[in-house]
Amino acid sequence: MPEKKKTRSDQEWLELIQECRTSGLPDREWCRLHSISIKTFHNKVSDLKKKSCIIPDPQAAPSRQMHEVVPLELGSSPVPDPGCAASDTLPVPAAHAAITVRMPGYSIEIADGASEDTIRNTLLALGRLCC
Structure with a gap:
């Protein structure tokens, strides 16, 4: 059956x-x-x-175009978390990064196709680090 x-x-x-x-x-x-x-x-x-339900738009296909890396200067150097060694993090391959933020002790890469929420939350967190 x-x-x-x-x-x-x-x-x-x-x-x-x-x-x-x-x-x-x-x-x-x-x-x-x-x-x-x-x-x-x-x-x-x-x-x-x-039925008038609110449906999120589908994710856009990742762009194949080159993206510009823009330096971001913050007011002060963040203090790394002692519980998180640099070797604990895995780098995102540069070919897939749409946004790269480098600061002393930090490198943040946001991949193509990242949601608006991910980008917004990342930038808000970075703003809290410097102020």
Whole structure:
């Protein structure tokens, strides 16, 4: 006997769509990882939009163009956390970095396709370090 397809409520679909759209992955990749048909996913997005639900926009495909690295000067040098040795961090390959911030003792790289929230929160945290 074939397995019955899982039926989800509109609320469950809204939560799944939100999770997908904030994951940083394209819809197709996220759906593949979660065993959800991309066709079903897009049909649910369309249905929920018709019901006036607020649906986040899909993640833009990562840009293949070169990005400029802009130096950011802060008022004072941050003191590194003694519990976090420099060897504890893994660098992001430069080819994938859209934004790079370098300060004494720190290097922060934000990848292409990073969400607005990630960028905003990173810049807010940097602002708190200097003031």
